[in-house]
Amino acid sequence: MTYATVMVSLALDQPNDARLQVAGELAERFEAAVVGVAAAQFPPPLYFTDGAEAQRLIDQGGASIKRRLAELEAKFRTATRNRGGHVEWRSTMDFPARFVVAQARCADIIVSGGQSPAFSDAFALASPKDLVMQAGRPVLVVPDKDNWLDLRSVLVAWKDAPEARRALADALPMLRKARDVVVVEIPERDGRSAAMTRVTDVTAWLARHGITATARVSELARNQSAAEQLGNVAGDVGAGLIVAGAYGHSRFSELVLGGVTEYLVTQSARCVLLSH
Template identity: 80%
Template sequence: MTYATVMVSLALDQPNEPRLEVAGELAERFEAAIVGVAAAQFAPPLYFSAEAQGLIDEGEASIKWRLAGLEAEFRAATKNRGGHAQWRSALDFPARFVLAQARCADIVVSGARSPAFSDAFARASPKDLVMQVGRPLLVVPDTVNWLDLRNVLVAWKDTPEARRAVADALPLLRKARDVTIAMIPEQGDDRSVAIAGVTDVADWLARHGITATARICEGAPNESAAAQLERVAGDLGAGLIIAGAYGHSRFRELILGGVTQHLVTQSARSVLLSH
């Protein structure tokens, strides 16, 4: 398994250099094609008149001009990467456009979600993508400018989402220097069952040529799973976390669980998520 096509989602009015750098690095590592995608929708006025139509026309013209600027940025960032580069953009809601285009990719690179309000007209938040994209989503915070595979942390939970995430991440895990599989037991979990689970995953990875260390993490009383995971990642110096993505809402699954919410908003390291 490899990544033959890397897709990178760009956004208006925010830094795109980190995700362009990581996406370009991925394309080089795997000799993959790279597809840049961006979309934005003009937020219409609350009233309509002849003047309002003029504002809409001006707003859409401005968006087209700014999307052209993003294409130029994408072309400049990928011109020396050596692989095939393609650009796709539209006047559309960003998340909807990215979700549609992801059918052509093996992995999608996105920026992290700001804890503050995110404009759905101007950017595709990973919160909107992760449950529906159908591909592994690599979330790159603005503070990260390279894909650090020296220490990779697999946040293990014996669920279909976590199993899918590890399988999706095999190409990256093969290039990692050190891999740790960490499970944070929930209250009432049988420790022997937990140990057997992470050991099975480590043995499975070994059969794929990947050496991994398995560990069970013991948290402090009343420490959240997200806080425990962050502490373990910090202790390891992890540059990448691999995890399943979880939601609590059956209505489009847009309400993320606590750990997933933390992973798409933290700013210290890249995160690969699969649902």
């Protein structure tokens, strides 16, 4: 398995340099095609106006979005020049998350921006939360301050669930290029022995794929959440990348993520590969 096509989701109102850098780096490492995607939708006027004035505002807003999408395309093409193989750009006037999720059919992995606002604008931003839960592809969340994908140490956050198994399989190409891999479980109910059996099974599976990994069980410290404990372990091993399953569901129109998933999507210390 490899990544043959890397997709990078760009945003009109957020920094894009870090995700462009990492997407280009991935394309080089795996000799992959790179596809840039961006979309935005002009929100309707919030105040009363007559039909002609409303249409004028909509036309002006649409023209502004098209101009900014063209600027993003130019930035994307400059950043990906001489990196990887085939380069392609896709953009439109649409809700960003809906457009990126639809285009994800052509990609092996999606590179998204890092920490998103607590209340993100669905007209202008494809939130990494939405992409992780809806795209059906692994999403690499890149903090805005990062400018490279550090694979010297990778932490696999294990939970004995389908999402974690999928994330581990999706991460195999990166894990093969990593120097150190640690598989950790933070048991919440059953004991340390059962958790060690599980992570040992995982490291044995990785070994059969040519990846040497260390099994580790970290007890949940008193007065700490599992997310905080995972952050501590990541710091201990110097992880440049965390691999994890993404857990959550939709409740009416609200996307509700689990505590660890919410932490991983919003933290800004390191890159995170998530699969759902």
